[in-house]
Amino acid sequence: MTTPANLKYTKSHEWVKQEADGTVTVGITHHAQELLGDLVFVEAPAVGRTLKQGEECAVVESVKAAADVFAPLSGEVTAANAELAETPEKINQDAYSAWLFKLKPSAVGELSGLLDAAAYQAIADADKH
Amino acid sequence: MTAATLKSTPLNALHRELGARMVDFGGWNMPLHYGSQLEEHHRVRKACGMFDVSHMLAIDVRGAGSRALLAYVLANNVGRLQQPGKALYSCLLNPAGGVLDDLIVYFFAADWFRLVVNAGTADKDYAWLTAQRDAREPKVTLTARRDLAIIAVQGPQARDKVYAALPGSQAAAADLVYFSAAHMGETMLARTGYTGEDGFEIILPAAQVVSLWRQLGTLGVAAAGLGARDTLRLEAGMNLYGQDMDETTTPLETGLTWTVDLKSERDFIGRSALQKTPPARHALGLVLLDKGVMRGHQKVVTLHGDGEITSGGFGPTLERSIALARLPLAVQPGDAVQVAVRDRLLSARAVKPPFVRHGKVLVQP
Numbered sequence: 001m002t003t004p005a006n007l008k009y010t011k012s013h014e015w016v017k018q019e020a021d022g023t024v025t026v027g028i029t030h031h032a033q034e035l036l037g038d039l040v041f042v043e044a045p046a047v048g049r050t051l052k053q054g055e056e057c058a059v060v061e062s063v064k065a066a067a068d069v070f071a072p073l074s075g076e077v078t079a080a081n082a083e084l085a086e087t088p089e090k091i092n093q094d095a096y097s098a099w100l101f102k103l104k105p106s107a108v109g110e111l112s113g114l115l116d117a118a119a120y121q122a123i124a125d126a127d128k129h
Numbered sequence: 130m131t132a133a134t135l136k137s138t139p140l141n142a143l144h145r146e147l148g149a150r151m152v153d154f155g156g157w158n159m160p161l162h163y164g165s166q167l168e169e170h171h172r173v174r175k176a177c178g179m180f181d182v183s184h185m186l187a188i189d190v191r192g193a194g195s196r197a198l199l200a201y202v203l204a205n206n207v208g209r210l211q212q213p214g215k216a217l218y219s220c221l222l223n224p225a226g227g228v229l230d231d232l233i234v235y236f237f238a239a240d241w242f243r244l245v246v247n248a249g250t251a252d253k254d255y256a257w258l259t260a261q262r263d264a265r266e267p268k269v270t271l272t273a274r275r276d277l278a279i280i281a282v283q284g285p286q287a288r289d290k291v292y293a294a295l296p297g298s299q300a301a302a303a304d305l306v307y308f309s310a311a312h313m314g315e316t317m318l319a320r321t322g323y324t325g326e327d328g329f330e331i332i333l334p335a336a337q338v339v340s341l342w343r344q345l346g347t348l349g350v351a352a353a354g355l356g357a358r359d360t361l362r363l364e365a366g367m368n369l370y371g372q373d374m375d376e377t378t379t380p381l382e383t384g385l386t387w388t389v390d391l392k393s394e395r396d397f398i399g400r401s402a403l404q405k406t407p408p409a410r411h412a413l414g415l416v417l418l419d420k421g422v423m424r425g426h427q428k429v430v431t432l433h434g435d436g437e438i439t440s441g442g443f444g445p446t447l448e449r450s451i452a453l454a455r456l457p458l459a460v461q462p463g464d465a466v467q468v469a470v471r472d473r474l475l476s477a478r479a480v481k482p483p484f485v486r487h488g489k490v491l492v493q494p
Contacts, residue, residue, distance in 0.1 A: 037161070038166050040167075040445075041420065041421060041443070041450075043420075061421075061422040063166050063356060064161075066424065085420070092165075
């Protein structure tokens with residue numbers, strides 16, 4: 001699967017999509033779900049919670065392992081994808097549409113520090129070798 | 130350990146051809162899954178799957194003193210093996226009663242037994258057995274059969290698939306009761322496994338294993354990896370060596386009291402230590418009532434003191450998290466306990482394993 005060019009990424013395998021209303025949508029990458037294997041449990045952050053960039057804010061667990069999800073940006077959680085609690089496998093099926101939560105960024109400058117698709121793809125490729 | 134020094138089985142290239150995700154397991158380069166570990170798990174419970182377990186080692190024990198040697202080194206009673214083909218699960222103990230390994234011993238003749246031991250402990254086991262042999266039964270020969278490969282075919286359809294894939298196998302194996310084996314030429318068919326389902330473990334010359342695997346695949350048997358093997362054995366309530374037990378635990382603490390023969394007069398390595406030191410803990414299963422996933426080494430909080438999870442994970446057949454745990458002796462099946470998962474305590478219930486047997490869930494949350 002190709003890494004979508006319209007998204008931004010973190011080294012810790014989150015993807016970030018800038019929405020028209022100024023919020024961002026966050027999920028984990030295809031490469032991350034591939035490393036984890038079949039997902040069986042997702043815990044998204046509570047709506048209204050204030051996050052600092054880099055803070056542990058969600059958990060995804062596969063049959064194999066638990067992994068923390070880190071806030072890609074500082075801000076307030078405005079929505080969480082409740083559907084994933086019942087159907088965590090949606091992340092395996094399509095990691096870039098199965099979003100975890102939405103955030104209203106409080107420090108817009110942080111956005112420019114995220115990786116673009118090519119830079120993230122290079123990290124993912126390096127993992128595989 | 131780098132890939133170059135990892136050992137590989139005769140099926141290694143075929144696993145890669147099938148798109149397996151390969152991992153290091155006990156020094157061996159093995160398939161974790163071939164796409165979806167969950168799907169492989171369900172295929173075994175509902176139909177049939179096959180596992181490459183050639184990393185395990187068959188050790189042939191031959192000679193007139195074989196039974197006497199095994200009676201001294203194994204904790205279970207080899208005297209129960211009287212019918213050729215009969216198999217027995219046993220621990221190999223050190224003098225302190227700690228578990229060196231768990232294994233299956235097959236009896237074929239007065240002068241021929243076969244042990245199948247874990248991959249990660251195989252070299253240690255072979256050296257240990259050799260030392261005991263030298264001291265007690267020097268005429269017995271021990272042969273590490275790295276010339277053989279092992280496939281486990283498991284699931285409700287496993288026997289029919291094997292009969293179809295391997296000409297002559299139905300005649301050789303149709304009458305085998307559970308935990309027994311028969312030879313068909315150089316191929317050994319054993320009605321044993323590590324999944325809680327019916328099926329065979331087939332031990333055959335390494336040169337023949339690729340064609341058998343391909344034949345089974347043609348018949349619709351799903352390739353399954355170590356990931357599914359682990360969730361299947363956990364649901365079946367079976368211990369994994371190195372995780373649920375090791376040299377620092379005795380079989381009495383890890384749910385294997387039934388495999389230790391303290392009834393007969395027979396002396397065996399570890400016996401006196403086990404009789405001197407009664408266990409302080411015992412093993413039970415846990416079913417998680419809250420959402421989340423229990424993992425190995427998490428703390429279990431009970432009314433009678435703390436315990437520890439030895440194996441935890443998601444049980445795909447139960448669709449909830451299950452675990453094996455070492456708990457204070459006073460904790461009984463049915464008791465409510467709590468498990469420390471990350472920063473919180475989740476509710477769980479102690480149960481008597483197995484969780485699943487022959488496709489059916491046996492415990493209630």
